[in-house]
Amino acid sequence: MSGRRAPIAVVAAGVFIASTLTVVATSDTASAATTTFTPSADTYVDNSATGTNHGTSGQLGVDNSPIKRTFLKFTVSGVSGTVGSAKLRVHTDDVSGSQSPGGGTFRSMTDTTWSETGVTWNDQPAIDGATLGSLGSVARNAWYEVDVTSYVTGNGTYSIGVTSSNSDGVDYDSRESGATAPQLVVTTGTTPTTTTTTPPPGGDPVFVGAGDISNSGSGDSATAALLDGIPGTVWTTGDNVYNSGTTAEFDNYYNPTWGRHKARTRPSPGNHDYNTSGATGYYGYFGALAGPSGRGYYSYDLGNWHIVSLNSNVGMAAGSAQETWLRNDLAASTKPCTAAYWHHPLFTSGANHAPSTSTRPLFQALYDHNADVVLFGHNHQYERFAPQNPSGGLDTTRGIRTFVAGMGGASHYGFGTIKPNSEVRNSDTYGVLKLTLHGNSFDWQFVPEAGKSFTDSGSTACH
Numbered sequence: 218m219s220g221r222r223a224p225i226a227v228v229a230a231g232v233f234i235a236s237t238l239t240v241v242a243t244s245d246t247a248s249a250a251t252t253t254f255t256p257s258a259d260t261y262v263d264n265s266a267t268g269t270n271h272g273t274s275g276q277l278g279v280d281n282s283p284i285k286r287t288f289l290k291f292t293v294s295g296v297s298g299t300v301g302s303a304k305l306r307v308h309t310d311d312v313s314g315s316q317s318p319g320g321g322t323f324r325s326m327t328d329t330t331w332s333e334t335g336v337t338w339n340d341q342p343a344i345d346g347a348t349l350g351s352l353g354s355v356a357r358n359a360w361y362e363v364d365v366t367s368y369v370t371g372n373g374t375y376s377i378g379v380t381s382s383n384s385d386g387v388d389y390d391s392r393e394s395g396a397t398a399p400q401l402v403v404t405t406g407t408t409p410t411t412t413t414t415t416p417p418p419g420g421d422p423v424f425v426g427a428g429d430i431s432n433s434g435s436g437d438s439a440t441a442a443l444l445d446g447i448p449g450t451v452w453t454t455g456d457n458v459y460n461s462g463t464t465a466e467f468d469n470y471y472n473p474t475w476g477r478h479k480a481r482t483r484p485s486p487g488n489h490d491y492n493t494s495g496a497t498g499y500y501g502y503f504g505a506l507a508g509p510s511g512r513g514y515y516s517y518d519l520g521n522w523h524i525v526s527l528n529s530n531v532g533m534a535a536g537s538a539q540e541t542w543l544r545n546d547l548a549a550s551t552k553p554c555t556a557a558y559w560h561h562p563l564f565t566s567g568a569n570h571a572p573s574t575s576t577r578p579l580f581q582a583l584y585d586h587n588a589d590v591v592l593f594g595h596n597h598q599y600e601r602f603a604p605q606n607p608s609g610g611l612d613t614t615r616g617i618r619t620f621v622a623g624m625g626g627a628s629h630y631g632f633g634t635i636k637p638n639s640e641v642r643n644s645d646t647y648g649v650l651k652l653t654l655h656g657n658s659f660d661w662q663f664v665p666e667a668g669k670s671f672t673d674s675g676s677t678a679c680h
Contacts (some may be wrong), residue, residue, distance in 0.1 A: 250298070251435075254401040256392045257374075258290040258333035262341045272333040275393045276310050279321040279379050280386025286344065287321070287379040287389065288336060290329060291401045293372050298405040303369035305377065306362050306433060307389045308397040309355050319383030320352025320361060325368045326376035344378030353465025355387055360433035364473050369403060402435060422519040423449025424652040425664075427625030428487065428560065428594025431470035432459040436647045437626030439666035441474035443649050447664070450519060451478050452526070454594030454622055455487025455560030457499065462490035467502040474626075482506060485526045486513050487560040487594060496530070514539050516546050521656045523552035527559040527579055535578045543579060547586035553657060554679035557583055558592035564609060565621050566642065567596030568633035581607045584617060587680040590652070590659060594623040597630040598644040599663060601673060611638050618677050620661070622650045646671040 260272040265283035278285035325346030350363040390397040425447050431437040458466045490499040500510050508515025513528030561573035563580050604616025629644050647666040652659050663673040
């Protein structure tokens with residue numbers, strides 16, 4: 218980048234062995250230990266100030282005009298067991314305009330002896346190791362994450378260099394910035410744990426997922442680890458990646474975590490996915506898994522269930538293309554039970570986003586065809602409602618049970634005024650919602666991230 222920009226306030230952004238009786242899932246997650254390290258040294262060099270040391274600067278420059286290179290050093294100590302994951306997290310301070318097209322390339326370095334106060338352009342260590350990852354477009358005041366597991370293998374000292382070929386560069390916060398200093402998040406597994414469960418009667422389908430999933434934090438890694446131990450079809454209730462649903466964000470955030478379950482995922486889009494025009498990043502990443510390209514609504518069957526994925530980012534009014542399609546699709550279904558999911562919730566007690574009444578025509582169509590359960594996202598929390606009619610009235614005869622399942626990994630939201638018929642709520646635990654789809658009922662279970670105790674479970678009969 219050229220010149221220094223005005224300061225900006227910094228804010229933080231299994232293996233299955235199947236038999237006739239049991240499924241055995243082996244995972245290190247339950248006994249995993251996570252340790253976060255801050256740099257023992259960090260600095261950058263600038264070819265327009267060849268003799269200047271920037272070791273005490275609050276920023277770490279990465280640019281190609283003038284050329285700026287950043288150096289990070291971490292001392293990892295006190296960890297035991299096999300390193301299962303190592304993530305480098307950096308926080309942007311200033312970028313050109315609202316975002317920069319190039320967040321830099323991150324490489325390992327063999328030199329771990331350099332001094333923060335001794336490095337200048339004229340006296341800089343070589344960035345000579347393997348490429349660990351790169352960041353595409355980055356925005357101001359946001360966390361970004363690079364997987365460095367291939368490099369960080371245990372206790373020791375590690376150096377990482379960051380360069381850019383883009384003349385519109387980025388400044389990251391340095392260790393002098395305090396809460397937004399770079400982080401190395403190391404997760405180790407100690408003794409693997411084994412759990413044995415009896416499969417659902419008759420091998421009934423499992424339907425599991427969440428919404429509001431991937432950004433540069435660690436929540437999506439925690440929920441993806443839960444999916445590692447749960448078979449079945451994965452659903453998403455939108456905002457699959459933050460902040461703008463770009464191809465680079467899907468590649469850098471979603472793909473390393475939930476992406477390993479992509480082949481069994483049937484997603485729905487959220488408003489952040491549509492921050493990229495036409496949600497082209499979303500449709501490009503999921504392809505045919507997301508239904509007809511660019512439309513965002515489709516259906517499929519699982520066992521005795523008809524499943525509908527809808528798009529709350531496009532027209533939903535009575536008589537709209539989507540609402541008309543939905544009514545025709547439901548009328549053609551021969552399955553006795555029906556589930557649907559989309560992003561914006563018709564019913565929610567969340568403080569950040571009010572109920573999205575524009576979705577009511579979709580809910581009305583589902584109610585008219587005796588649907589059984591609807592899943593939402595948008596508010597980053599978990600909330601279960603009793604069966605309701607489209608107006609929000611308690612309806613134990615034909616009402617649809619709903620869940621807000623926005624706890625996939627993005628930072629938590631709080632609750633405001635609690636709405637009628639809200640039965641269970643949680644706003645501090647990432648997790649996934651697992652539905653077991655029986656022939657004439659379903660079981661639900663909130664499965665929490667490792668180390669958390671909140672859960673919720675129950676059953677509801679189909680209409």
